Amino acid sequence: MGVDTTATLDRARAGDARALGRLLSLVEDGSPQLRSVIKDLLPLTGQARVIGLTGAPGVGKSTTVSALVGAFRAAGRRVAVLAVDPTSPFTGGALLGDRVRMQDHATDDQVFIRSMATRGHLGGLAAAAPQAIRVLDAAGFEVILVETVGVGQAEVAVAALADSVVVLLAPGLGDAIQAAKAGILEVADLFVVNKADKPDSHQVVRDLRTMIALGHHEPGDWKPPVISAVATGGLRDAGIVELEHALDAHWTWLRSSGELERRRRERAREEITALVFATLRHRLAASNVDVLASRVADGTLNPFDAAEELIAEHVRSR
Ligand code: GDP
Helix, strand or coil, X not given: CCCCHHHHHHHHHCCCHHHHHHHHHHHHCCCCCHHHHHHHHHHHCCCCEEEEEECCCCCCHHHHHHHHHHHHHHCCCCEEEEEECCCCCCCHHHHCCCCHHHHHHCCCCCEEEEEECCCCCCCHHHHHHHHHHHHHHHCCCCEEEEEECCCCCHHHHHHHCCCEEEEEXXXXXXXXXXXXXXXXXXXXXXXXXXXXXXXXXXXXXXXHHHHHHHCCCCCCCCCCCEEECCHHHCCCCCCHHHHHHHXXXXXXXXXXXXXXXXXXXXXXXHHHHHHXXXXXXXXXXXXXXXXXXXXXXXCCCCHHHXXXXXXXXXXXXX
């Protein structure tokens, strides 16, 4: 069944969470309607700040996101949270449903929280998450927090989605050396050392500052701040308001330095590339590749010519 996009989008912009949920389901399901939906809402996008939060499981991402939502709400902003798992794009329903920890904001209609899976989506999360962000942007959220769920290289993947990347560490979980190995020092715009109520958090802060100092920073470059936080500690004196202010400062820098445009162009490029590959893979599956494969296998056709033949036949077809 089709969705009346214009009416649904109008309702979503007016704060109707169910209408918004319906649009996000189109993204999640990789609906054929998605293309026209995105086309319709494109003129309404570009206003939101996209903030990615990442770090090893257990560092306190969820808790920090919930606290940060509180800080942005106190500043009067509409906030959306998208929880995504970049490492397992086809997990189905595992991530669906609002997370219990986010229920601090369940009664606030200016806060929207959604976990996202991309079951069967053309191009997986790399192609789907940017569309979900567009939908939330068009729906009028000023701040979109993208929280990664999951393990492994999830840390780096979120950088491809966000204007500002917050990397969380905590004593005993994802220390500075592990972070360096995973390549996340380079993608972080801000560091949060969470669980500052634990004694060894000072060591994490010290190690991190040493590593940042080793990096090369030109004058005018953004130097990632290291913020100690107790995400479970409420808003006052727990580093969360400081994080919000540091994010505001980063946003100002992004705009004044030209870095925002650069990052958004780079993201658009990644997005187009993901869609091209996904489309090609899809068309390849529907092509005469098996016939060609038999000829390559029995030695009557070389694989280079087979590849050329497929590209010639399918790249331009619709
Ligand atoms: P995530 O897996 O990164 O999303 O981590 P969670 O937000 O679920 O937090 C993991 C655990 O750490 C939970 O039991 C939280 O209550 C706890 N936690 C989060 N922040 C803090 C903190 O600042 N101090 C302490 N002591 N525990 C925290």
